[in-house]
Amino acid sequence: MSITRLDKNRPDAGELEDTTAAELIARVRDARATADRAEVDLLRLAVAWAHSHPLVPGDASWHAPAASGDEDGSPSDTDDVEDLEWFGIPDVAWDAPAAFAAANAMTTTAGKAFLRDALILRHRLPGVFACVVSHQVPVWRARRIAQAVIGKPADVAAYVDTELARTAHAVGTVTLDRVLDQAMTFLYPEQREEEQLEALDARYARLSERSLNHTGVAEMALRAEWADLKDFDKALSLVAAALKRDGNTEPLDVRRAMAIGVLADPARALALINGEEPPAPTREVVAYVHLTEEAVRGLDPLARDEHGRTWLEATFRAWCLRTDRHVTVRPVIDLNDSHPGCEGYTPSESLRERVILRNPTCVFPHCARPSRACDLDHLIPWLEGGPTTEANLAPLCRHHHRLKTHAGWRYQSLAPGTFLWHEPHGQWLITAPTGTVDIT
Structure with a gap:
């Protein structure tokens, strides 16, 4: 048996410098088992969190009531896509996912999906769930099965659960699709035939x-x-x-x-x-380009847009030289300059542009929604004397704006583009254009 030792001069050697290959493999296996146990714990915590935050009657929920559906256990034809995702599982308070997601370093959307999958496993796939909590099936594979039965009738979910509970640890996408197809064909043959015809006839144009x-x-x-x-x-x-x-x-x-x-x-x-003289161009492309001083002088070939994507500076130059585009050069916005603010509640167009360019996404923890699709929130509320200035405005997507306004989330500005958030359960997080840091 060969023995492999780490190079002591490598920066990652450290305490492992005298570890044999066999010992390294053993430690890898231990680390994998620890991670798998942690994922199961997280799944069970998700179920507990969802159960402890039921929907309060009369409150606005972000998914459909569990009681919706037909008497035979099928989802109602009138349910929309988001309603179908939550068919057959308990109601959860609309503001519950945000704190769970923040504690798990997830976006709120990802946190909702995790809670949804956990509840589907617990309530709609009890056999698979039992295999997960007994560490026979990894959580990622169980979530794939849960997502396959989203919006499916109760008897289809039960069929899948019965068929896959014993083999869930080895189920791939091919087997999962086959079992789901069997369930729908056996239990709902006419509906299945209609779905297959609709899939063949689907039309789209997707960029x-x-x-x-x-x-x-x-x-x-x-x-x-x-x-x-x-x-x-x-x-x-x-x-x-x-x-x-x-x-x-x-x-x-x-x-x-x-x-x-x-x-x-x-x-x-x-x-x-027709070989005729073309009319004046009518199309316009608006792009915000961030150039370094070297790029302006022609020494840096790269440029960045407001979403942080890197481009070749020559690409923008080529677009400006095209004759089929209407090019308008707008004044340069220097974020180092100060803005006087606005007298009223609504920010001016120039002030809105500055806030958006400084904060390219919603400033809520882990949220990546582009700021152009967000509300501009007054950190100090307008009715409490908060001014309409760049320092007192930040982009929040509509859901996170509601959390700040109605669910006890609070934040303050530490520096331009950097915010300190405090949520009702004691978590503290700092957000910046570079990401979110949990300082709890």
Whole structure:
């Protein structure tokens, strides 16, 4: 048996410098078992937290009442998507997920999902839940099963639970899909057939924001009527050919991709195809670009947008040189300058821009919702004399704004863009553009 020892000069050696390979593997196994036990404890705590925070009658809930549904145990046809996610499990107070999520270093949305999955396992999949608490099934695999029965009738959940309880530790997505399909086909054959037909007939046009890279290139997927797609394909070819006649030397596939932008302006596309003088551009792209002093001087090739994504500075330069875009250069906003604030309750457009640019997301712990989709909250309430100034304004998404206003969450500014939060159960957290730090 070979013995592997760590290099004592490596910075990660430390106390493990004399550990053999076999000992390292043993410690890895111990660490894995400890982590698995902690995940089970967290799941049980989630159930306990949800049970201890029931929905108070008359309070606004963030999911549907558990009593909704038909007498046969099926969810009601009138339930919306969020209602279906919580079908068949106990009601939970609308403000309960936030504290749980903060304690677990999660976004509020992720905390809601964890509570939902824990309750589904506890109340709808008791066999799988028993395997989890006895450490036979890892929590991540059990949550996958729980998510598969979201919104499904009670008898379908019971079928899945019976079929998978003994083998849940080894169930993958293929097996899970097969068992779920068996349950729906056996118990609801007509509904299953309708769902399969609807899936085959599904149509969409989806732009993938995650595919966007530093050069400004992204992906879009289309699924539509064949005749429409065929006509669109012909239009791409026509514009691509017109671009070539106009002197564009890019390969055909690149010109077809460029044709998508041309077709977004029908009048301009028609003029290009007919060889006529194109009309003045009507499309406008608004982008907030953060450049270093070196980038302004041409020494730094990178730039950043207000969401923190890194781009090639040449990408923005190329966009500005395009003739099919209307380019407006707005005044530079220097966040080091002071703003006088506003007299009334509503911030001016310039003040709102400064607050948003300084705080790119909701300033609630772990929240990543873009600030442009948020409310601007007065840290010191307006009715209590709080001014409408940059120092007294911060973006909060609507749910977290409600938590601050109605559920006892409090925060204060420590520095521009940095906030200290205190929640009703004693947690203290600091948020900044770089993330959230728990100082409890």
